[in-house]
Amino acid sequence: VEKSASRPRNRRGEGARLREEILAAATRILEETGSEEAVTLRSVARDVGIAAPSIYAHFPDREAIVNTVVDAAFERLREVVSTVRAERGADPVAALLRGCRAYMHFALDRPGQYRILFGRTALPDVATDAAVQRRIGVFYALVDSVADCVKAGRSDSTDPFTDATAIWSGMHGAVVLRIVTPRFPWPPLDESIDSMVYRLARIRTP
Amino acid sequence: VEKSASRPRNRRGEGARLREEILAAATRILEETGSEEAVTLRSVARDVGIAAPSIYAHFPDREAIVNTVVDAAFERLREVVSTVRAERGADPVAALLRGCRAYMHFALDRPGQYRILFGRTALPDVATDAAVQRRIGVFYALVDSVADCVKAGRSDSTDPFTDATAIWSGMHGAVVLRIVTPRFPWPPLDESIDSMVYRLARIRTP
DNA sequence: TGTACATCAGTGAACGCGCGTTCACTGATGTAC
DNA sequence: TGTACATCAGTGAACGCGCGTTCACTGATGTAC
Numbered sequence: 001v002e003k004s005a006s007r008p009r010n011r012r013g014e015g016a017r018l019r020e021e022i023l024a025a026a027t028r029i030l031e032e033t034g035s036e037e038a039v040t041l042r043s044v045a046r047d048v049g050i051a052a053p054s055i056y057a058h059f060p061d062r063e064a065i066v067n068t069v070v071d072a073a074f075e076r077l078r079e080v081v082s083t084v085r086a087e088r089g090a091d092p093v094a095a096l097l098r099g100c101r102a103y104m105h106f107a108l109d110r111p112g113q114y115r116i117l118f119g120r121t122a123l124p125d126v127a128t129d130a131a132v133q134r135r136i137g138v139f140y141a142l143v144d145s146v147a148d149c150v151k152a153g154r155s156d157s158t159d160p161f162t163d164a165t166a167i168w169s170g171m172h173g174a175v176v177l178r179i180v181t182p183r184f185p186w187p188p189l190d191e192s193i194d195s196m197v198y199r200l201a202r203i204r205t206p
Numbered sequence: 207v208e209k210s211a212s213r214p215r216n217r218r219g220e221g222a223r224l225r226e227e228i229l230a231a232a233t234r235i236l237e238e239t240g241s242e243e244a245v246t247l248r249s250v251a252r253d254v255g256i257a258a259p260s261i262y263a264h265f266p267d268r269e270a271i272v273n274t275v276v277d278a279a280f281e282r283l284r285e286v287v288s289t290v291r292a293e294r295g296a297d298p299v300a301a302l303l304r305g306c307r308a309y310m311h312f313a314l315d316r317p318g319q320y321r322i323l324f325g326r327t328a329l330p331d332v333a334t335d336a337a338v339q340r341r342i343g344v345f346y347a348l349v350d351s352v353a354d355c356v357k358a359g360r361s362d363s364t365d366p367f368t369d370a371t372a373i374w375s376g377m378h379g380a381v382v383l384r385i386v387t388p389r390f391p392w393p394p395l396d397e398s399i400d401s402m403v404y405r406l407a408r409i410r411t412p
Numbered sequence: 413t414g415t416a417c418a419t420c421a422g423t424g425a426a427c428g429c430g431c432g433t434t435c436a437c438t439g440a441t442g443t444a445c
Numbered sequence: 446t447g448t449a450c451a452t453c454a455g456t457g458a459a460c461g462c463g464c465g466t467t468c469a470c471t472g473a474t475g476t477a478c
Contacts, residue, residue, distance in 0.1 A: 012474055015421055037243060041465060051423050053466075062465070118386060119325065132389050162393045166376065166402050173379025174372075180324060183338050187368045196372050199405045218441055221454055247432060257456050259433075268432070 007049035019058040021048045023072070026065045027113070034112035036120055039066055070120070073113050074134045080106050081138055085145060092148035093155075093203055099145055100167065100197050101190060103138065104175055108189070111179040118172065139168055146201050156202040166200045213255035225264040227254045229278070232271045233319070240318035242326055245272055276326070279319050280340045286312050287344055291351060298354035299361075299409055305351055306373065306403050307396060309344065310381055314395070317385040324378065345374055352407050362408040372406045 010017050025047035026039050041062055045052040059065050084102040085095050107114035118135065143164040149155035157163045174196070178186055186192075197203075216223050231253035232245050247268055251258040265271050290308040291301050313320035324341065349370040355361035363369045380402070384392055392398075403409075 009421060009473080012420055018421080040463080042463070052464095053424085053468090054422055056466080057421075115325075118383070119321075132387055135387055136390065162398070165393060166380075166398065169379035169383055169402075170372065170376040170406075171379065172383055173375035173377065176382060177324070177375055177378055180326075181338055181341055184342065187371060192368070192372065196375075196406070199408075200376075200402065202405075215440080215454060218453055224454080246430080248430070258431095259435090259457085260455055262433080263454075 015057065018048070018050070018054065022055060022058060022065065023069060026069050027073075030066075030069060030116055031110055031112035034115050036066055036116055039069075069113075070117060071134065073110075073117055074137070077103070077106055077117070078137050078141075082141055085141060092145065092152045096142075096145040096149055096201060097194055097197055099141065100171060100193050104171055104189065104193055107175040108178065114175065115179060118176075139164065142168060149201060149203065154204055156204060163201055167197055170196050170200055221263070224254070224256070224260065228261060228264060228271060229275055232275050233279075236272075236275060236322055237316055237318035240321055242272055242322055245275075272322075275319075276323060277340065279316075279323055280343070283309070283312055283323070284343050284347075288347055291347060298351065298358045302348075302351040302355055302407060303400055303403060305347065306377060306399050310377055310395065310399055313381040314384065320381065321385060324382075345370065348374060355407060355409065360410055362410060369407055373403055376402050376406055 022044055025044045029039050029043055029047060030036070032038075039062070041052045041055055044065065045055060055065070059068070081099050081102050085099040087098075088094075143160050146155060146157055146160040146164050146167070150157050150160060171193070174192065177184070178189075198205075228250055231250045235245050235249055235253060236242070238244075245268070247258045247261055250271065251261060261271070265274070287305050287308050291305040293304075294300075349366050352361060352363055352366040352370050352373070356363050356366060377399070380398065383390075384395075404411075
């Protein structure tokens with residue numbers, strides 16, 4: 001990551017703009033490297049075109065930058081999935097499939113970021129409640145979506161929560177393996193999603 | 207990781223023992239931290255109780271240590287799954303389930319290692335053919351196992367390869383999410399595996 | 413309208429740290445004679 | 446049986462690097478008078 005040629009200093013009262021530039025640079029680095037460790041104060045500063053200590057006016061430390069980027073990415077994921085699920089007709093099976101496709105496309109469009117969303121702070125004693133809550137938000141929309149199918153008589157699920165964990169696992173695994181093993185002859189994405197979700201959500205076949 | 211109190215120098219002709227100690231230390235660090243970056247020449251040396259440059263007698267560089275550990279772990283995974291699949295009776299559905307359970311238990315018994323097996327060298331242009339081959343070895347046993355069920359008339363799969371990718375994705379996702387989000391109220395493991403594999407392998411229900 | 417000054421938006425040098433790697437070395441031990 | 450010596454299994458000091466963070470600072474700009 002090269003240092004930008006020259007960056008004009010923000011005008012008085014507009015110093016907060018730098019905060020946005022820092023977040024954009026950190027997001028870019030995260031996406032390009034797929035590595036949280038690559039987001040260093042110095043690499044971000046180089047990317048923005050500032051001196052490293054200038055970051056301290058906007059973030060208390062390195063970790064705060066990454067946390068802010070990750071929170072924003074989770075919020076975007078939540079919004080994309082819930083928007084897509086709500087749009088158009090009332091067919092609950094179609095809504096479930098739209099939500100699942102949106103989830104997987106979101107992930108595969110920004111693989112570097114997605115891996116960090118669900119890959120960091122791995123070991124048992126490190127995961128915080130807040131991290132769990134962020135991850136679970138989208139999951140509950142999935143449980144609701146399966147439950148909608150049951151209510152409409154389209155699914156034989158007797159336990160939408162458990163079936164939703166299976167769907168979530170299937171989507172996550174498919175996304176991660178595709179990211180990490182791109183040379184593998186993966187079947188076409190959308191067909192795979194639909195076929196997997198139909199079976200795991202116990203959608204009735206006529 | 208503390209430095210061992212005192213380590214007796216190997217006897218003449220037994221210097222190769224240090225190689226094994228280095229690999230054991232690297233494996234331990236990988237498992238405890240779940241992070242490839244934590245395996246540094248100095249951290250390994252501290253763990254073994256030697257000076258860092260002593261490692262150069264056995265490995266050309268840092269990466270070679272990690273590669274050796276990862277290769278060994280893939281070999282163990284391959285062996286565990288294939289052994290378990292072959293043992294006992296000729297029921298192909300039972301064999302498939304045994305193999306899948308063995309895979310997931312292997313992963314959850316050593317979460318730090320498993321994450322690195324399938325998590326490293328992420329971005330498209332970095333993954334080598336060799337890395338892909340290692341990852342695919344176990345997968346082909348899975349394809350065979352599904353095909354065995356079809357041959358015995360126990361599965362309705364018309365495409366064991368594609369169905370096996372779904373099972374692999376489901377297992378990988380379930381393992382990784384359980385590792386990374388341990389506070390989530392996961393359903394019991396073995397029931398989840400069986401239920402997911404039954405549906406994704408299209409096992410016939412009477 | 414001019415000007416002193418407070419504030420804002422940063423900078424540059426320096427610190428101590430852990431890292432990979434190089435280098436010249438040391439001291440025990442087995443072996444040739 | 447004794448001893449010189451080659452070899453083996455390492456060691457300790459040092460290098461340059463990028464890192465997070467601290468510190469005193471600078472220079473443009475808006476504002477009070």
